Amino acid sequence: MSKSKSDALIQIDGLKKYFNVGGGTLKAVNDLSLSIRQGETLGVVGESGCGKSTAGRTILRLYEPTAGSVLFNGEDIYKMNGSKLKAARRNMQMVFQDPYASLNPRWSVESIIAEPFKLHNLAGSRKELRYKIEQLLDVVGLKPEHADRYPHEFSGGQRQRIGIARALAVDPSFIVCDEPISALDVSIQAQVVNLLKDLQRDKGLTYMFIAHDLAMVKHISDRVAVMYLGKMVELADAEELYADARHPYTQALLSSIPVPDPDVEAKKERIVLKGDIPSPVNPPSGCPFRTRCPAATERCASEVPELREVKPNHFAACHYA
Amino acid sequence: MQTTNVETNKGNIDPGKFAKLEKTPKDVVESGSKSRSAGQEILYRLYTNSWAMVSLGILLVIVFFAIFGPSMSEHNFYSNNLDAQNLAPSGDYWFGTDSLGRDIWSRTWKGAQISLTVGLVAALADLLIGVLMGGMMGYFGGKVDEILNRFSEVLYAIPYLLVVILVSVVLGSNMWTIILAMTITGWINMSWIVRGQIMQLKNQEYVLAARSMGAGGFHIVLRHLIPNSLGPIIVTLTLSVPSAIFAEAFLSFLGLGVQSPAASWGVMINDAMKTWKYFPWQLLFPAGLLTITMLAFNIFGDGLRDAFDPKMKV
Numbered sequence: 001m002s003k004s005k006s007d008a009l010i011q012i013d014g015l016k017k018y019f020n021v022g023g024g025t026l027k028a029v030n031d032l033s034l035s036i037r038q039g040e041t042l043g044v045v046g047e048s049g050c051g052k053s054t055a056g057r058t059i060l061r062l063y064e065p066t067a068g069s070v071l072f073n074g075e076d077i078y079k080m081n082g083s084k085l086k087a088a089r090r091n092m093q094m095v096f097q098d099p100y101a102s103l104n105p106r107w108s109v110e111s112i113i114a115e116p117f118k119l120h121n122l123a124g125s126r127k128e129l130r131y132k133i134e135q136l137l138d139v140v141g142l143k144p145e146h147a148d149r150y151p152h153e154f155s156g157g158q159r160q161r162i163g164i165a166r167a168l169a170v171d172p173s174f175i176v177c178d179e180p181i182s183a184l185d186v187s188i189q190a191q192v193v194n195l196l197k198d199l200q201r202d203k204g205l206t207y208m209f210i211a212h213d214l215a216m217v218k219h220i221s222d223r224v225a226v227m228y229l230g231k232m233v234e235l236a237d238a239e240e241l242y243a244d245a246r247h248p249y250t251q252a253l254l255s256s257i258p259v260p261d262p263d264v265e266a267k268k269e270r271i272v273l274k275g276d277i278p279s280p281v282n283p284p285s286g287c288p289f290r291t292r293c294p295a296a297t298e299r300c301a302s303e304v305p306e307l308r309e310v311k312p313n314h315f316a317a318c319h320y321a
Numbered sequence: 322m323q324t325t326n327v328e329t330n331k332g333n334i335d336p337g338k339f340a341k342l343e344k345t346p347k348d349v350v351e352s353g354s355k356s357r358s359a360g361q362e363i364l365y366r367l368y369t370n371s372w373a374m375v376s377l378g379i380l381l382v383i384v385f386f387a388i389f390g391p392s393m394s395e396h397n398f399y400s401n402n403l404d405a406q407n408l409a410p411s412g413d414y415w416f417g418t419d420s421l422g423r424d425i426w427s428r429t430w431k432g433a434q435i436s437l438t439v440g441l442v443a444a445l446a447d448l449l450i451g452v453l454m455g456g457m458m459g460y461f462g463g464k465v466d467e468i469l470n471r472f473s474e475v476l477y478a479i480p481y482l483l484v485v486i487l488v489s490v491v492l493g494s495n496m497w498t499i500i501l502a503m504t505i506t507g508w509i510n511m512s513w514i515v516r517g518q519i520m521q522l523k524n525q526e527y528v529l530a531a532r533s534m535g536a537g538g539f540h541i542v543l544r545h546l547i548p549n550s551l552g553p554i555i556v557t558l559t560l561s562v563p564s565a566i567f568a569e570a571f572l573s574f575l576g577l578g579v580q581s582p583a584a585s586w587g588v589m590i591n592d593a594m595k596t597w598k599y600f601p602w603q604l605l606f607p608a609g610l611l612t613i614t615m616l617a618f619n620i621f622g623d624g625l626r627d628a629f630d631p632k633m634k635v
Contacts, residue, residue, distance in 0.1 A: 057529070060533055062529055062532055062533055085535070086535035087535075089533060089534060089535035090535070092533070093533060093534070094529070094530065094533045096526040096529070096530060097526070098526055101525050101526040101527065102525075102526035102527050102529075102530055103527055104527045104545055104549070105549070106360075106548055106549060115531065115534060115536075116534040119531075119534050119535050119536055119540070120534075120535065163530075166530065166534075170534065
């Protein structure tokens with residue numbers, strides 16, 4: 001590994017994930033390359049169906065990739081197998097979107113959090129295991145006695161905390177948060193995000209934070225990647241992206257964030273995108289965004305824009321950025 | 322909680338109408354009821370369903386007599402006694418005797434043994450093969466699913482009476498041939514139910530979570546998928562027992578199943594048919610028990626279904 005990339009925990013290169021669907025190939029993730037640095041939070045935003053969840057799952061090898069590589073600490077996880085992969089999974093965990101579906105309804109919280117310990121033979125004696133579980137519950141702000149209850153007895157926010165405790169059980173260094181707050185009440189969203197931030201500070205975690213709520217992503221992320229139709233269209237530091245978005249799609253997304261000031265909100269010019277997201281089975285030629293782009297030209301239909309550095313550390317895939 | 326502060330309010334609230342709570346709502350919630358697991362909930366719902374419990378009681382009584390009934394009577398089930406043909410129920414022959422002078426009490430409970438054995442063994446065989454096949458179809462999907470599904474559709478299309486006749490021609494008719502013949506086609510229903518369940522469950526996020534923790538296929542199927550499909554599996558199992566019992570009685574009645582002198586409810590009903598106007602008890606006991614057993618299994622199965630899925634209850 002070269003010296004310049006040595007602070008990259010995850011190095012994704014040319015990642016592709018295609019699904020065979022009736023009538024063609026769905027290019028859910030189409031040539032994604034980026035690196036995630038040790039200790040940072042990379043926010044990933046985009047519309048529903050843009051491939052951000054698939055990207056997160058493929059990076060963790062929950063789906064087998066169609067092409068590409070993901071280096072974790074310099075080792076390609078797609079080349080690992082058997083026990084090596086299992087060991088690597090300890091370092092990479094996931095927090096899921098739907099706190100109602102991500103916990104087995106038949107298991108008590110204790111068994112749910114015990115599962116990763118048992119899978120990796122870290123359980124120790126019953127007493128030790130119980131102690132570790134109570135510790136984890138405490139870390140995520142739940143009480144020890146909650147261990148004996150069942151998922152249906154908890155609220156959405158509490159279930160999400162259980163999901164986070166389970167992800168933390170094996171002491172991972174990298175966590176993919178797949179829209180962890182989308183299913184939660186607004187008042188609970190902030191609590192969960194703040195919990196994630198505290199955990200990051202205390203344990204030095206690296207996050208890939210997938211969301212469609214731009215305001216929340218800005219709050220938690222160091223860098224933000226914007227995805228459209230399986231491709232990354234813009235990548236920059238969070239502050240920079242929100243201050244100076246270059247890609248028309250990012251600009252449209254940002255203009256949709258409501259401002260908590262009625263006067264500003266009334267005067268604000270919203271860029272309303274026309275039409276629906278095109279089918280990823282049949283993406284448009286050239287720039288994938290051209291069918292909805294207010295500034296599209298003929299060049300966009302024929303030439304695929306490459307992701308290029310428009311400013312230092314600010315990348316955009318647009319001919320006119 | 323703050324009932325004493327009411328007096329300081331300016332409104333016209335009469336403090337006399339308020340009393341201090343002994344326990345705050347918070348105390349009540351925290352002392353709370355003990356959490357019940359899904360399994361305990363199911364048992365509780367089953368326990369409070371009186372129809373299901375009565376059926377279970379009846380089934381236990383039938384099982385008891387099937388085991389101990391034949392040895393209670395001093396007459397065995399196969400010996401002819403030409404001095405005691407077609408006797409009515411009495412202190413000596415509790416259920417009377419048949420046209421060959423055999424004791425109907427012993428024969429009835431011997432028949433119950435056969436019926437229950439056929440019902441349980443056939444249902445267990447269906448369970449084993451059905452869960453295995455359905456599990457593979459659902460979990461692997463794709464090509465595996467396609468091939469196994471076509472295979473089971475072909476089997477399903479063969480009339481099962483034909484299978485029974487073929488099997489009994491080749492292997493001779495007895496209890497085990499019936500079980501074998503019923504299993505050849507019987508597992509398909511179970512496999513489709515399991516397949517549907519597993520297909521639905523395997524994309525749940527908790528399964529994905531287990532995989533992200535490094536769980537293998539075995540762990541996922543045995544610890545996550547099968548336990549969560551248990552409801553429909555058990556219900557299908559309970560409802561396939563009476564249908565197997567009925568199929569055995571029906572085949573034996575037609576002469577394709579258990580053969581005399583072995584006793585089966587179907588054989589006994591067939592024997593009694595010719596003379597039922599004169600000796601109705603010969604028909605009454607096996608037919609009545611067959612009916613009661615079927616009914617009890619069906620009601621118990623319904624109760625189980627309601628217990629597993631309270632939403633299904635009308």
